[in-house]
Amino acid sequence: MAGYFYYRKNYGKNFTTWECEHRRYRQCLAIVIRSSDPNVKNNFRIYSIQGEHTHEPTPDNIDVRKFKQRVRERCKTEVANPRTIYEDELKKGKYSREMLAVIPTFYNM
Template sequence: MKVKYWTCHSDGCAANVHIDKNDHFIKSHGQHHHIPEPEQIELRNLKGKVKERVITETSSITKIYEEELARSNLSSTALTLAFTAAEG
């Protein structure tokens, strides 16, 4: 059986999950030691869409980023973080 391993990206957090090839839960280890960060998920999704378009299109990265940001329907917190990341 092919297994995928997902680990938490928060520094020092040892939580992880094992899922099968169909993304069905198998088991988990550890507990998160921090509060949830839903904005980070929103930003990861935005980043993935931008990367996908950058690879397949000839438009400028800035144009693609701005278009995806406009389409994204991000929460106000995630939107603030997105602008901060783009400026930095």
């Protein structure tokens, strides 16, 4: 959401609590509470956002996570060489210079 990444903290019948990825080591105060009841019409309704982020958003980090996830999923399902899959995903994406600077190399995946 808006360039921030959250981890699931608590999961209940009616709600799920998510905390900012920087909450533990940067003491970021942001928490999101949203509906998790599948019977609710709008299942992903946000009940509240508590606290303010103490850091800038990092949308490139979210794109890097998505890139790595795509590579991993393809490696699980395809017979192709993992390095070929990695290079193919790099070619398919239209990444900014900033993102290319933070994408891990094949050996650091």
